[in-house]
Amino acid sequence: MNMRFYRPVYGPIGLITLAAALSACGTVPDRNYALDQARTRYVMAQNDPQVLKLAPGELKRAEETLRLAEQSSVNGAPPATVDHLAYMTKQRVTIAQETASSRYAQSITAAAAGERDRTRLGMRTREADQANADARRSEARVERSDARANDLAAQLQELKAKKTDRGLVVTLGDVLFDNASSSLTSASSGDMAKLAAVFRQNPLLKASIEGYTDSVGSANANYALSERRANAVLVALVKLGVPADRLSTQAHGQESPVANNATAAGRQLNRRVEIVFAQDAPAR
Incomplete structure (x- = not known):
């Protein structure tokens, strides 16, 4: 055969x-x-x-x-x-x-x-x-x-954006704020300008500005600080020409840490503001 x-x-x-x-x-x-x-x-x-x-x-x-x-x-x-x-x-x-x-x-x-x-x-x-x-x-x-x-x-x-399940995320570190304050330092101006440029070139893009802290202090105080910092970033972007209706804010306080709060380095990483670009917003 x-x-x-x-x-x-x-x-x-x-x-x-x-x-x-x-x-x-x-x-x-x-x-x-x-x-x-x-x-x-x-x-x-x-x-x-x-x-x-x-x-x-x-x-x-x-x-x-x-x-x-x-x-x-x-x-x-x-x-x-x-x-x-x-x-x-x-x-x-x-x-x-x-x-x-x-x-x-x-x-x-x-x-x-x-x-x-x-x-x-x-x-x-x-x-x-x-x-x-x-x-x-x-x-x-x-x-x-x-x-x-x-x-x-x-x-x-x-801006070192990272792709996550929530969308593209740009993280603004604690060094861009005065210590234990919601006031942006002069070092933040470069990142703010780059973010504003992204919004100008993509008129349909929207983002959520989300504040986080470490676990030092009370939960209520940390929540309030994270809220103020998120609002400070929103105000800075609006001043640079980003329409306010394309931005929203959210405070998380000491929730959702990205590092161990037991170390100084870990706490610094947890003190942050994240710019989360909506996944369904087309970049055009």
Whole structure:
């Protein structure tokens, strides 16, 4: 009896999935939801025969960006960098889909003939023109968004933002306040200016300003101090031009410490104000 052996063949997505699985054997990186969405969008486009046939080059560029995002995630790149690459992947998938629609409409227009079809041909021509215009606008949006996203990522890196379950968090340390006071020191002006710039460049962005203290003193006194410090940061940002309706404050007092209050170093880390950028607020 003859036995045949088959060697599995992996497509582009199979290679990405396999690479991710092999990488996971060593370490399990934090899940990145933006990257998950980018993968899903790419798979949908890759399974669309019209996109495969009419926009292979555009789809290839989306695949290359997705591969770069995957590799950046595996290599432990900053979340902001992975998010940006995932965003670029989704935009390039959109360009591939719109380009395929445009080319399909153009092919229909070219195939239309005869006096009897003139009216229909005119309609299809307008549809093709609209699809072309949409593709050009989408490409322009990607270029503008890339520039803004790169700038925003750089600012957030300067402020040492961290990605958490609550969203991106920028921590202002105790050194930016006078001792046991809610008054901001002159050393805080640089961070305040950078935060204000982030809000100016992202008009839809909102944030919660949350105050924390160490466990020294009474719980009531610590709660009041954390509230005053959060309000002081809000007032400083409003003075720098951030609309007050995009900011809110929350006091936590000595709750939710990030370090051991038994040491001076730990207490200093616990005395902080966190700027929590809303997860669902688009950066545009």
